[in-house]
Amino acid sequence: MARQSAPGLDSLKNSGENARLFERRRTSQGLTNMYEADNAPTILGIETSCDETSAAVVIGSHKVLSSVVATQFDVHAKYGGVVPELASRAHIENLDGVIQEAMARADVTRQDIDAIAVTNRPGLVGCLLIGVTAAKTLALAWNKPLVAVNHAHAHACSPAIDLPDDGPEPWPAIALVVSGGHSSLFLVRDPLNVELLGATIDDASGEAFDKVAMVLNLGFPGGPVIERIARGGNPRACQFPRTMLGRDSLDFSFSGLKTAVLYRVHGPGRTSGGLERLSQQDIADIAASFQAAVVDVLVAKTMLAVEKMGVRTVMVGGGVAANSELRTALSTTCNERGITLHLAPMKYCTDNGAMVAALAGYYLKAGRTDSLAIDPWAVM
Ligand code: KG4
Ligand code: ZN
DSSP: OOOSOOOOHHHHHHOHHHHHHHHHHHHHTTTTHHHHTTOOOEEEEEEOSSSEEEEEEEETTTEEEEEEEEEOHHHHGGGTSOOHHHHHHHHHHHHHHHHHHHHHHHTOOGGGOOEEEEEEESSOHHHHHHHHHHHHHHHHHHTOOEEEEEHHHHHHHGGGTTSOTTSOOOOSEEEEEESSSOEEEEEEEETTEEEEEEEBSSOOHHHHHHHHHHHTTOOSSHHHHHHHHHTTSOTTSSOOOOOOSSTTOOOBOOHHHHHHHHHHHHOTTOOSSOGGGOOHHHHHHHHHHHHHHHHHHHHHHHHHHHHHHTOOEEEEESGGGGOHHHHHHHHHHHHHHTOEEEEOOGGGTSSOHHHHHHHHHHHHHTTOOBOTTOOOOSOO
């Protein structure tokens, strides 16, 4: 589309006129007809909420043509956690190439793209801003509708991505979202109707994995390395707490567990000096016992949510959903209780643009789009 000069982000953000113009243009494109014509939209999904720069091309909500993820492990490894400023800079450097790669692998051009979807909340605001700015720019330059997506909702619905296009959708369901930023339980009535039932009151489960890995000097990100080390350990070696926050609570707390690991390593009340005295077996036992405590709490709370809400389907997404102990424990428990379980496919557990585009597919089907006035938000 020929355009004299693209307005800057600030003017876009503050310009109701721009948003209204865009709204009109979009309506005249007959967006909701995309589905009526039995022709599901081709969506470019963009994800930059934390430390993965990702783009994907998805048709509707189930057909992933491409999914490209550029991780930033090397950037953050020496700090033992994500450094927001460095993450934002890496997104700037990577995003353009990642989008081009996603479109090339999907073998599509801009003419084939029907809508641009982007995570605009929750996440690191500086990181979100990069993706949101890119998405707005493409929506404006290519004259495509823009769809803002809640990252946690995208994780919640990610187990549906690989389900067949013409089969039943998995909702209503309880969705457990466990990642570096979240430990949340949702009631997913459908993708447009997602209710938060409980969340962490301190550390997220993935954050606990990362911090415990730092205490044990195992590297970053902590989840995969703890899982690996734990295979050689005894999950009953250390008596770590399972914090339930009351019989009826659907909230989570992992900071007590993290402190218990710290004191197990260094001695009661101490925060340094103990690691050198531990053997490799001690470290494996601590990792296995920590992981078992996290898994026990996540499974128990998910089952409590199932009972309270009276639904018979569970979905699990987010980086920690890649943990094989958690996957096995949930499978066993759901199987015993006759509950249907949909685990996010491994490739869609950690952050990715496919889950963003796929959720936008449901929004588009319902005629829901956003104006260029969307902002990034740190909170849900
Ligand atoms: O969903 P995600 O990529 O980013 C956020 O939205 O936060 O999740 C990243 C988190 C990290 O904390 C990482 O340690 C954890 O997921 N993680 C795991 C595993 N793989 C990644 N935690 C436990 N076991 C794993 N296999
Ligand atoms: Zn995430």
